[in-house]
Amino acid sequence: MISNLTLRRSVALAAMVAAVSLTGCQKEELMENQFASPEATFSSQDGQAIEGQYIVVFKNGSTSLSTSNTQGLKASKVEAAMKRERVLTAAKVEAREVSQVYEGVVNGFAARLSPEQLASLRQNPEVAYVEQDRIIALAPKWKDNTAPTSTKGNGKGGNTGGETTTNGGKGNNKNTTEPAPTEPTPVDPAPSDTTTTAPAPTEPAPTEPAPTEPEPTVPSEPAPAYATVTPLAGETVPWNVERVGYGDGTGKTVWVIDSGIDTDHPDLNIDVARSFSFIYGNPSIEDGYGHGTSVAGVIAAKNNGSGMLGVASNATIIALRVFDDAGAGTVSRAISAVNHVSNNGKPGDVVNMSLGSGISSTLDNAVMNAAAKGILFAIAAGNSNVDCSGTSPARVNAPGVYTISAMDSYNRMWSSSNFGAGVDFAAPGVNVTATNKTGGISGGHYGTSLAAPHVAGILALRGEVLSQGYITGDKDSTPDPIASVK
Numbered sequence: 244m245i246s247n248l249t250l251r252r253s254v255a256l257a258a259m260v261a262a263v264s265l266t267g268c269q270k271e272e273l274m275e276n277q278f279a280s281p282e283a284t285f286s287s288q289d290g291q292a293i294e295g296q297y298i299v300v301f302k303n304g305s306t307s308l309s310t311s312n313t314q315g316l317k318a319s320k321v322e323a324a325m326k327r328e329r330v331l332t333a334a335k336v337e338a339r340e341v342s343q344v345y346e347g348v349v350n351g352f353a354a355r356l357s358p359e360q361l362a363s364l365r366q367n368p369e370v371a372y373v374e375q376d377r378i379i380a381l382a383p384k385w386k387d388n389t390a391p392t393s394t395k396g397n398g399k400g401g402n403t404g405g406e407t408t409t410n411g412g413k414g415n416n417k418n419t420t421e422p423a424p425t426e427p428t429p430v431d432p433a434p435s436d437t438t439t440t441a442p443a444p445t446e447p448a449p450t451e452p453a454p455t456e457p458e459p460t461v462p463s464e465p466a467p468a469y470a471t472v473t474p475l476a477g478e479t480v481p482w483n484v485e486r487v488g489y490g491d492g493t494g495k496t497v498w499v500i501d502s503g504i505d506t507d508h509p510d511l512n513i514d515v516a517r518s519f520s521f522i523y524g525n526p527s528i529e530d531g532y533g534h535g536t537s538v539a540g541v542i543a544a545k546n547n548g549s550g551m552l553g554v555a556s557n558a559t560i561i562a563l564r565v566f567d568d569a570g571a572g573t574v575s576r577a578i579s580a581v582n583h584v585s586n587n588g589k590p591g592d593v594v595n596m597s598l599g600s601g602i603s604s605t606l607d608n609a610v611m612n613a614a615a616k617g618i619l620f621a622i623a624a625g626n627s628n629v630d631c632s633g634t635s636p637a638r639v640n641a642p643g644v645y646t647i648s649a650m651d652s653y654n655r656m657w658s659s660s661n662f663g664a665g666v667d668f669a670a671p672g673v674n675v676t677a678t679n680k681t682g683g684i685s686g687g688h689y690g691t692s693l694a695a696p697h698v699a700g701i702l703a704l705r706g707e708v709l710s711q712g713y714i715t716g717d718k719d720s721t722p723d724p725i726a727s728v729k
Contacts (some may be wrong), residue, residue, distance in 0.1 A: 292601075296575070380566070477549050484541070487728060492542075492557055493558070498561045500577060502535040502565075509545075512560060519563055532569070533680040540677045542700045543555050551676055554704070558703050581606070603635040607639050614642065614643035621698040623647060624695075625660075630661065648660045649694040652671070662718040666723050668726040669726065672693050673689055
């Protein structure tokens with residue numbers, strides 16, 4: 244079994260390197276595929292520095308953008324724009340080199356920089372630090388190796404083992420057969436050599452407290468009530484949802500930072516108007532990869548008498564797209580997405596981040612600052628069988644931030660799950676049933692990226708996470724409590 248896993252990972256890595264120079268896969272769980280056995284496919288390039296691409300953070304990065312005062316909001320944006328213009332001009336950075344603009348809990352920008360521009364920015368008194376941008380990526384484009392649990396008559400056809408899908412179309416090119424991409428559209432300037440090791444960034448270490456393993460939630464007073472739900476006839480309640488519990492999430496909001504979402508999936512309630520793509524030059528939020536749609540279904544699949552039931556059924560999903568159709572993304576996009584939630588979300592909203600990369604102080608601090616506003620985060624621990632202390636944002640320990648490991652139906656830690664003091668709870672991540680981008684649902688999903696959305700659903704229902712026992716086989720000294728809605 245071990246030799247087969249090693250072989251499959253090696254083959255997947257070779258295919259990924261040959262096909263997609265911008266992508267790679269690291270220790271950020273981002274397993275998306277459906278496999279016939281409990282395996283996730285990874286690439287050692289995930290978390291790798293992108294040569295020549297940097298994240299520039301200004302001093303006094305936290306502004307009053309969160310204020311409810313409209314005048315103050317406009318003034319803060321004007322001030323941030325003026326500072327950005329001064330810094331770009333001083334370093335002779337042209338606007339076309341800028342791929343992301345940050346205004347919010349992080350202020351600054353991401354851009355392609357020459358060595359001379361980089362040196363100038365590091366010496367600029369208005370710049371706090373410069374951090375190398377890094378690759379974050381999902382597993383190589385997947386083929387569904389399992390038969391669908393069910394499909395729904397929405398004109399899209401069933402998930403029959405491939406990626407081909409047709410539907411009536413909504414002007415988003417979904418009515419044509421989409422071949423597996425051999426190269427993602429370079430949405431940020433593609434690095435000339437993603438295998439180049441860049442110097443370590445000079446950013447300050449994040450200021451989060453020393454990690455400590457939290458005790459399972461034991462409220463001193465009765466836990467907040469949540470709306471229960473009775474599954475309608477014809478509704479599938481997968482083992483994974485049954486294990487953590489479920490309820491009615493109507494009126495709750497969950498932001499899914501991922502590969503987009505299938506906007507006409509009949510089992511999902513999506514707020515298209517508030518959804519957004521952070522892929523430069525591609526405004527579509529449609530999920531050409533499939534990962535975000537699966538995550539969304541675990542969180543909030545409707546109680547509509549078909550398909551599956553999500554943990555917080557019928558909750559509103561907002562798609563924030565940071566991965567393209569090949570599953571490729573960058574840390575700089577993820578920071579933009581967290582900034583967006585911080586500026587537009589409200590206390591009690593939930594964010595699911597089934598992604599991660601190497602250490603990024605900027606991403607960590609963006610998550611912590613957004614959580615300080617009362618926005619709750621469910622974060623995948625990662626699928627590399629390592630301590631998550633080396634993975635952002637999984638390593639963040641702060642109120643309102645929950646890092647999730649993966650377990651199987653026997654309450655055992657999944658063999659590839661990351662672990663460590665940064666993990667708060669465990670949730671189902673082995674043979675999970677989820678929605679898919681062809682309009683149905685299917686089983687056989689593995690990974691902490693499927694574990695985290697269970698907790699996102701619990702947070703949407705309750706605003707906190709309770710526990711029902713502990714996992715076995717934890718790889719650190721403290722077994723993770725099993726997440727539960729009650």
